[in-house]
Amino acid sequence: MIGVRLPFVAFAGASLITLGALASPLAAQQRVEVGNAASVAGDVTLANSQTKKPVKVERRQRIAWGDLIETGRNAQMQILLLDRSNFGIGQRSRIRIDRFVYDPNKERSVFATLIKGTLRFFSGEEAGDRSGEISTPSGRIGIRGTAVDMLVGEDARDIAEKEPAVGNVTANKNEATLVILRGPAANAQPGLAPGRAEVSGAGVTVVLDQPGLAAYIPRMGAAPIGPFRIGDKGLARVQDELAPRWARSLKGGIPKEVIAGAAAAAVIGGILLGNRGKDAPDRSDGQATTPKRKVPN
Amino acid sequence: MIISSFRAIPFAILILVSIPASSQTLQQLDALSDQTANEQTGIALARQQAERGALLESLATIERVLTLFPGSAEARFDHAMLLCKVGDQQGGLIEFGRLKDKDYPPGALRQAIASCQNVGTGQSS
Numbered sequence: 001m002i003g004v005r006l007p008f009v010a011f012a013g014a015s016l017i018t019l020g021a022l023a024s025p026l027a028a029q030q031r032v033e034v035g036n037a038a039s040v041a042g043d044v045t046l047a048n049s050q051t052k053k054p055v056k057v058e059r060r061q062r063i064a065w066g067d068l069i070e071t072g073r074n075a076q077m078q079i080l081l082l083d084r085s086n087f088g089i090g091q092r093s094r095i096r097i098d099r100f101v102y103d104p105n106k107e108r109s110v111f112a113t114l115i116k117g118t119l120r121f122f123s124g125e126e127a128g129d130r131s132g133e134i135s136t137p138s139g140r141i142g143i144r145g146t147a148v149d150m151l152v153g154e155d156a157r158d159i160a161e162k163e164p165a166v167g168n169v170t171a172n173k174n175e176a177t178l179v180i181l182r183g184p185a186a187n188a189q190p191g192l193a194p195g196r197a198e199v200s201g202a203g204v205t206v207v208l209d210q211p212g213l214a215a216y217i218p219r220m221g222a223a224p225i226g227p228f229r230i231g232d233k234g235l236a237r238v239q240d241e242l243a244p245r246w247a248r249s250l251k252g253g254i255p256k257e258v259i260a261g262a263a264a265a266a267v268i269g270g271i272l273l274g275n276r277g278k279d280a281p282d283r284s285d286g287q288a289t290t291p292k293r294k295v296p297n
Numbered sequence: 298m299i300i301s302s303f304r305a306i307p308f309a310i311l312i313l314v315s316i317p318a319s320s321q322t323l324q325q326l327d328a329l330s331d332q333t334a335n336e337q338t339g340i341a342l343a344r345q346q347a348e349r350g351a352l353l354e355s356l357a358t359i360e361r362v363l364t365l366f367p368g369s370a371e372a373r374f375d376h377a378m379l380l381c382k383v384g385d386q387q388g389g390l391i392e393f394g395r396l397k398d399k400d401y402p403p404g405a406l407r408q409a410i411a412s413c414q415n416v417g418t419g420q421s422s
Contacts, residue, residue: 036330038330038333038361039330039364039365040364041364041365059330060327060331076364078357078364080357082326084326084329084357086353086354086360088357120360123353124353124354147356182385182388183384184353185384185385188352188382188416189350192352192383195383211383211385211388212385212387212388232387235388243360243363243364249368
């Protein structure tokens with residue numbers, strides 16, 4: 001008799017205690033693991049509300065809601081999320097995973113904050129409703145089915161302000177945000193959803209829907225400048241910030257024929273973009289007075 | 298019996314609390330990470346993903362390989378080509394421009410660059 005009932009008692013007891021645990025403040029602090037550190041190189045640390053002192057991140061380490069990841073000089077890492085979305089974190093960066101909800105074939109939503117440094121996001125599985133938002137000190141980036149690069153801080157300012165479409169604007173070295181869509185292009189491959197990023201600041205939204213298009217928010221309270229096509233030097237530097245180890249191993253210059261090819265691609269892109277380039281941003285204070293498109297938030 | 302059943306309580310709690318419903322998938326993520334911890338298996342995985350049309354996943358995979366093997370000429374080549382395939386011709390051509398002819402079969406780089414320039418025009422190989 002006892003032998004028959006005890007498993008039920010054990011199950012019921014476990015259930016009650018578990019329910020109690022879920023209702024307790026302890027449950028609120030329970031780590032919600034959403035991915036792993038899929039590759040790590042250099043000095044990368046993790047901290048959260050329970051682990052105040054940053055600990056070194058090892059490959060395969062679980063990443064959870066609320067984790068604050070920080071990379072050192074010449075360090076980089078990739079976080080692989082459950083839907084196989086990927087965060088590539090460049091050197092001298094700080095990012096927090098705020099929330100990730102994933103229900104296979106139904107929905108995926110990811111929210112993160114790029115506090116400083118460089119971040120590359122690749123969308124994962126195509127199935128279901130997918131959305132994401134990356135916050136920065138000066139704006140928000142809505143992402144959908146995309147490959148997108150984001151920079152926050154001095155590098156964003158230095159790269160953006162060398163772009164003719166941006167020029168000299170009043171920027172904050174801790175808040176400046178540069179966003180570049182990398183793909184996929186609408187004509188890249190049948191079945192591949194075109195990439196799209198919506199860059200918002202000061203109530204204005206700029207849509208990036210072609211690889212190589214960029215938007216720049218110079219400081220908190222400023223509207224995004226763009227979209228504009230980023231130059232080769234700027235794009236190369238973004239790549240170097242994201243992947244400093246590759247950059248160090250690549251010593252060669254860019255052959256003239258490739259620069260010519262890239263220029264040709266930019267020209268083709270310019271033709272595809274029609275008259276977008278004719279709309280110059282207001283350079284006086286970093287406010288884009290005539291945003292190219294406004295999307296309801 | 299009683300002792301063993303009570304032992305099951307913390308065990309059940311441990312399972313419910315420490316292993317999320319997606320634990321199997323987290324293990325799969327570890328397996329993906331393991332594959333990219335080796336240069337050749339990582340490159341092979343990226344190519345498999347590209348063949349089935351998962352180009353962004355393939356790009357992420359090859360970037361993980363490059364994080365650990367930044368000098369991999371093969372991975373760099375695939376990375377540049379994948380950028381082209383997702384329509385980022387500018388980025389792909391910049392990356393191709395950083396590669397050295399001597400690391401590849403004669404004419405391979407030139408052919409890849411031409412292919413990249415033709416992505417989306419129906420002439421890519």
